[in-house]
Amino acid sequence: MSSARLSELRISNEARTDVVELRRRLHDDGYLFFRGLLDPLRLLKLRREMLTVMQAGGWLAAGTDAIDGIANPDSRSTEGDLDYTDVYHQVYRLQSFHEIAHCREVLDVLEQIRGGEMIPQPQKIARLWFPRFTEHTTPIHQDFVHFQGTWDNLTCWSPVGDCPRELGGLAVLRGSHRVNRVLDHHFSLGAGSLHVDPAAHGELTDEWQTTDYEVGDTLIFPALTVHKALPNVTADRLRISLDNRYQRVGDPIAEHMLNPHLSSMSSLSWDDVYTNWNSDEFQYYWKIHNLPVLPKITLYLDQAFDEAIQLARSGDARAQLHLRRIALRDPTAPQGKLAASVLDTLTCR
Numbered sequence: 001m002s003s004a005r006l007s008e009l010r011i012s013n014e015a016r017t018d019v020v021e022l023r024r025r026l027h028d029d030g031y032l033f034f035r036g037l038l039d040p041l042r043l044l045k046l047r048r049e050m051l052t053v054m055q056a057g058g059w060l061a062a063g064t065d066a067i068d069g070i071a072n073p074d075s076r077s078t079e080g081d082l083d084y085t086d087v088y089h090q091v092y093r094l095q096s097f098h099e100i101a102h103c104r105e106v107l108d109v110l111e112q113i114r115g116g117e118m119i120p121q122p123q124k125i126a127r128l129w130f131p132r133f134t135e136h137t138t139p140i141h142q143d144f145v146h147f148q149g150t151w152d153n154l155t156c157w158s159p160v161g162d163c164p165r166e167l168g169g170l171a172v173l174r175g176s177h178r179v180n181r182v183l184d185h186h187f188s189l190g191a192g193s194l195h196v197d198p199a200a201h202g203e204l205t206d207e208w209q210t211t212d213y214e215v216g217d218t219l220i221f222p223a224l225t226v227h228k229a230l231p232n233v234t235a236d237r238l239r240i241s242l243d244n245r246y247q248r249v250g251d252p253i254a255e256h257m258l259n260p261h262l263s264s265m266s267s268l269s270w271d272d273v274y275t276n277w278n279s280d281e282f283q284y285y286w287k288i289h290n291l292p293v294l295p296k297i298t299l300y301l302d303q304a305f306d307e308a309i310q311l312a313r314s315g316d317a318r319a320q321l322h323l324r325r326i327a328l329r330d331p332t333a334p335q336g337k338l339a340a341s342v343l344d345t346l347t348c349r
């Protein structure tokens with residue numbers, strides 16, 4: 001993984017009301033980064049709420065204060081594991097977690113950039129990343145392969161708490177969106193299971209940029225910008241962050257973005273999510289827009305699954321781990337059955 005050069009993100013706070021300059025920077029760099037765009041106190045309140053749910057799920061070290069996010073190493077899990085989804089979906093029911101995606105400070109910037117009304121897509125995402133579980137770090141990718149819709153969609157990534165480099169914040173490949181196409185993605189462990197090899201795409205530079213994020217900071221980037229997470233190499237801290245996607249109200253949305261995150265892995269409806277909410281202001285808010293719906297493109301993940309099958313057969317431990325997860329969570333689906341049968345033949349050898 002190329003990280004030869006890891007320089008500082010360009011901060012755009014001083015250009016916040018200068019739409020021409022914001023657009024120029026987005027065009028040049030493939031991202032905009034703002035310090036303190038979100039209210040730190042609101043985020044810290046959310047952090048406590050999220051971590052209190054994780055604590056109840058057994059994810060935190062005994063006797064620690066939830067706000068510190070000190071992990072219980074015995075409960076390590078990641079996206080793709082059923083244990084992860086169990087606790088994650090409890091966090092996912094928090095009203096404040098969904099509401100923060102509607103905050104005006106972020107929408108104002110996005111609407112300036114795109115010049116029209118923007119909304120957060122229904123599917124919000126939190127990442128709850130265990131320390132020293134680095135083979136599951138989010139690999140190098142473009143968001144389009146996962147979230148689809150249009151290339152103009154904007155991702156907003158915000159840590160829920162300070163996120164110094166060692167906690168594994170996001171890094172972007174500066175200017176990479178200018179490839180103006182979806183790059184080849186291959187099987188990988190880590191969120192999304194898809195990665196790009198920059199070395200295989202001659203037009204990409206190695207200008208990786210990141211920072212020591214502080215609570216309230218927000219990184220904004222379009223669907224073609226190449227990015228990755230850094231590994232969480234802290235001794236014991238969970239990394240918690242939000243990544244939500246925003247679109248114009250007239251643009252189409254991919255069908256899976258209308259559902260709660262990871263609901264294909266373990267069922268969760270919006271009515272489930274809304275059970276304990278005390279307001280309906282942000283429930284089903286997207287329905288009035290009648291967004292055109294696009295079928296999900298499954299090609300990227302199907303190709304990665306085929307690669308994982310080949311790699312597992314040739315002895316690749318990471319691919320075998322991936323197939324074990326799929327076999328456990330989808331035992332009756334065609335991919336789950338194929339994964340189980342490949343693993344069986346390997347153990348019978």
Ligand SMILES: O=C(O)CCC(=O)C(=O)O
Pocket residue numbers: 127137138143155156157170191227228229241242243244
């Ligand atoms: O936080 C992560 O590890 C992944 C986030 C990401 O890829 C994104 O925000 O698009």
Ligand SMILES: [Fe+2]
Pocket residue numbers: 141142143227
């Ligand atoms: Fe991403």
